[in-house]
Amino acid sequence: MMDTSSAARSTRQELMVIEAARRLRDGDVVFVGTGLPFLATTLAQRTHAPNLAMIIESGVIAPLVRRTPISVSDPKVMHRAVKLGTLREVLGTLLQRGLIDVGMIGGAQIDRFANINSTWIGRPGETRRRLPGSGGGNDMASHCRRLLIITPHERRRFPERCDYITSPGFLDGVGGRERAGLNPQFEVAVVTDLGIMEGDPATCALRITGLMPQVSVEEMFSQTGFRPEVASAVWVVAPPRPDDLRLLREELDPEGVYLKTESAGAVSG
Amino acid sequence: MSAAEAVTRFVRPGATLGMGAQNIGRVPMALTHEIIRQRIGGLTVVGCNLSIGMDQLVAAGLVRRCESGSGNLERFGTTFSWRRAIESGTLEMEDYSHLSMVSRFLAGEMGVPFMPTRSLLGSDLLPGGPGKAVIVDNPWRPGERIVLVPALQPDVAIVHAQRADPLGNVIIEGFATHDPEMIRASQAAIVSCEELVSTDEIRAHPERTTISFLHVDAVVPQRYGAYPTSVYGYYDYDADHLGAYQAAAKAGSPTIDEYLQRWIRDCAAFDQYLQRAAGSDRLAALDRSMAEVMG
Numbered sequence: 001m002m003d004t005s006s007a008a009r010s011t012r013q014e015l016m017v018i019e020a021a022r023r024l025r026d027g028d029v030v031f032v033g034t035g036l037p038f039l040a041t042t043l044a045q046r047t048h049a050p051n052l053a054m055i056i057e058s059g060v061i062a063p064l065v066r067r068t069p070i071s072v073s074d075p076k077v078m079h080r081a082v083k084l085g086t087l088r089e090v091l092g093t094l095l096q097r098g099l100i101d102v103g104m105i106g107g108a109q110i111d112r113f114a115n116i117n118s119t120w121i122g123r124p125g126e127t128r129r130r131l132p133g134s135g136g137g138n139d140m141a142s143h144c145r146r147l148l149i150i151t152p153h154e155r156r157r158f159p160e161r162c163d164y165i166t167s168p169g170f171l172d173g174v175g176g177r178e179r180a181g182l183n184p185q186f187e188v189a190v191v192t193d194l195g196i197m198e199g200d201p202a203t204c205a206l207r208i209t210g211l212m213p214q215v216s217v218e219e220m221f222s223q224t225g226f227r228p229e230v231a232s233a234v235w236v237v238a239p240p241r242p243d244d245l246r247l248l249r250e251e252l253d254p255e256g257v258y259l260k261t262e263s264a265g266a267v268s269g
Numbered sequence: 270m271s272a273a274e275a276v277t278r279f280v281r282p283g284a285t286l287g288m289g290a291q292n293i294g295r296v297p298m299a300l301t302h303e304i305i306r307q308r309i310g311g312l313t314v315v316g317c318n319l320s321i322g323m324d325q326l327v328a329a330g331l332v333r334r335c336e337s338g339s340g341n342l343e344r345f346g347t348t349f350s351w352r353r354a355i356e357s358g359t360l361e362m363e364d365y366s367h368l369s370m371v372s373r374f375l376a377g378e379m380g381v382p383f384m385p386t387r388s389l390l391g392s393d394l395l396p397g398g399p400g401k402a403v404i405v406d407n408p409w410r411p412g413e414r415i416v417l418v419p420a421l422q423p424d425v426a427i428v429h430a431q432r433a434d435p436l437g438n439v440i441i442e443g444f445a446t447h448d449p450e451m452i453r454a455s456q457a458a459i460v461s462c463e464e465l466v467s468t469d470e471i472r473a474h475p476e477r478t479t480i481s482f483l484h485v486d487a488v489v490p491q492r493y494g495a496y497p498t499s500v501y502g503y504y505d506y507d508a509d510h511l512g513a514y515q516a517a518a519k520a521g522s523p524t525i526d527e528y529l530q531r532w533i534r535d536c537a538a539f540d541q542y543l544q545r546a547a548g549s550d551r552l553a554a555l556d557r558s559m560a561e562v563m564g
Contacts (some may be wrong), residue, residue: 034343057367058291060443070344071292075499075562078443089373091368096387119364119393130352132341134394135318138366142388164432170393180391181414215444257344
């Protein structure tokens with residue numbers, strides 16, 4: 001079944017989106033942020049998860065998105081939704097209320113304990129770069145039981161400790177969420193163009209559990225600012241099916257808004 | 270009422286100004302331009318996502334402080350004037366999440382001093398300082414931590430909607446973001462709209478009314494009043510003009526000053542800007558683009 005010739009033709013970025021999509025299940029209620037998360041969630045909805053419900057923070061409930069929108073307020077995001085509501089309705093009565101299965105988010109900085117920074121790069125007193133801020137990110141990380149983070153894998157994006165914790169992962173490690181008053185039931189997976197890191201249930205630290213084809217653990221180490229542990233069995237991400245690539249290239253992102261021009265420095269709020 | 274009259278009457282120097290909608294959708298651009306033309310400064314701008322409207326106010330030197338969940342235009346980049354002003358220390362920024370901001374408006378519209386939320390816990394969005402969010406014990410379950418965010422009642426809210434009647438009954442279609450909570454929380458609200466409808470029409474379909482006239486102080490009919498952002502059911506966003514603004518904002522002075530002069534201050538009113546920046550063919554194309562989205 002595997003078409004290795006088309007697998008060879010896919011980029012790591014495409015495979016990252018496809019792998020993130022695979023992690024969504026049919027019937028999941030997914031709170032989705034803008035950018036690559038949109039693309040991955042839409043791909044899942046168009047393939048193995050037709051009953052997946054997308055929730056978008058501007059107030060859009062369960063749309064059937066065709067082309068990938070460029071913004072949570074892009075009119076395309078509303079296509080065939082069941083309800084166009086309010087921000088409080090989705091962030092409050094769905095997300096905080098506990099009715100969301102998965103949060104799908106991008107991130108500027110992600111640290112060892114899966115804390116996310118989208119506010120400030122640099123510490124107070126240093127020259128600092130201001131980022132867009134939390135948006136709904138803090139709310140997603142606070143209330144989702146499963147968090148999927150999709151991001152290009154660059155060393156500067158994975159510091160030992162975030163300069164600023166915008167959205168809580170496991171905070172300072174085991175028991176961190178519970179001490180802070182957050183729901184301790186929390187799983188996190190980071191899908192990148194080099195591989196997969198997931199929260200280790202024993203230590204709460206991100207560890208390498210999967211690799212993109214032709215990527216070594218050493219390459220992951222060299223592109224990660226902290227030294228992650230490596231799971232005892234590391235699997236290789238399966239190549240894409242031709243249909244996945246066709247959908248991505250011809251239907252979901254035909255103008256290459258995300259898959260050709262996605263700037264490594266871009267962050268989304 | 271004209272935009273000029275409404276802004277003169279309800280937006281005071283030093284006011285806390287609530288801005289509606291977000292990113293590239295339904296941003297109150299006509300009312301924003303009028304504030305810039307009238308040079309009403311010392312503003313505290315509040316909202317959930319603040320985007321191009323807020324950024325233009327900052328570029329015009331009219332904003333002292335922002336309280337919001339984010340500043341950016343997503344794919345079109347960050348809010349560059351906002352970023353530059355924060356980094357150079359000329360703009361105070363108080364960060365919240367989007368849910369905690371809308372919870373503040375919810376407290377404001379309910380007439381209570383705060384609202385609890387489970388967001389912010391454990392993050393650097395806490396602890397705040399005086400007047401900011403605090404963590405308390407749940408009175409009924411001691412040991413359970415909960416965050417209280419302070420109520421927010423802006424002095425004036427500016428929002429762009431699809432339709433309104435002369436009394437101030439407002440119909441928002443498409444996603445509504447934080448606008449209902451914010452309008453009802455505000456001391457005064459100015460709503461610009463694509464179409465002015467009769468009160469008879471409102472009364473014929475009261476279930477369609479998003480906000481009643483009791484919460485609205487001025488209605489400003491302004492076709493394309495959110496341009497270059499989109500209005501659901503009416504027109505798409507204009508990527509070219511958004512891009513032109515972003516390029517100017519990113520470049521900083523003097524390019525951004527020239528943008529403000531040419532597209533805002535040199536225009537007597539918003540209709541003149543629409544003719545200069547887009548023209549009727551371009552606007553008709555944006556209408557068609559939205560019609561395609563509506564399918």
